[in-house]
Amino acid sequence: GAGVSQSPSNKVTEKGKDVELRCDPISGHTALYWYRQSLGQGLEFLIYFQGNSAPDKSGLPSDRFSAERTGGSVSTLTIQRTQQEDSAVYLCASSLWDRLYEQYFGPGTRLTVT
């Protein structure tokens, strides 16, 4: 079956603009995660969804970051008023509700803020 898909694969934006990143999880996976990977850094947890609700938003770096999930499927990560330090690869992962530790990742969106 299809894996996790993300779009766009690459996004270049000017500082101050808003961006939307999309994640389409594996069908049947109720849990969805967003991570960020900066150059030379490990994956940094951003937010976790179980169904459409986000019980853990503790990793969002600032109030410029928000995420939503609709229909228990597609999720969108929005970054408002982008800053250069937002440049990173944004990775989405999904898992079954009873195997949250076994996460399957998408290819990521490379965001460059100029």
Next chain:
Amino acid sequence: SQKIEQNSEALNIQEGKTATLTCNYTNYSPAYLQWYRQDPGRGPVFLLLIRENEKEKRKERLKVTFDTTLKQSLFHITASQPADSATYLCALFRGGFQKLVFGTGTRLLVSP
């Protein structure tokens, strides 16, 4: 907070040898410890998971050990091949927090 240490220097080995990568963590022992492979420009790919009450897990040429006393996991690739060249990430999952905490990864280079 939990810290995970992986050797930041690349590991260079010859084809056919066994590669051994190390993951050390501080603080609490996780419910699960996992290893992922990441190729350039791609997302991490899940390889193996070991539970806190397990000492060793094997899958084909891969072997993971887990020592909760030493707070360390070792990841072995036997009969290594150039296609095994990638970055390998260690990740911990703690029940109740519902998220993975990743190390920065170790790059493995297998020469023909």
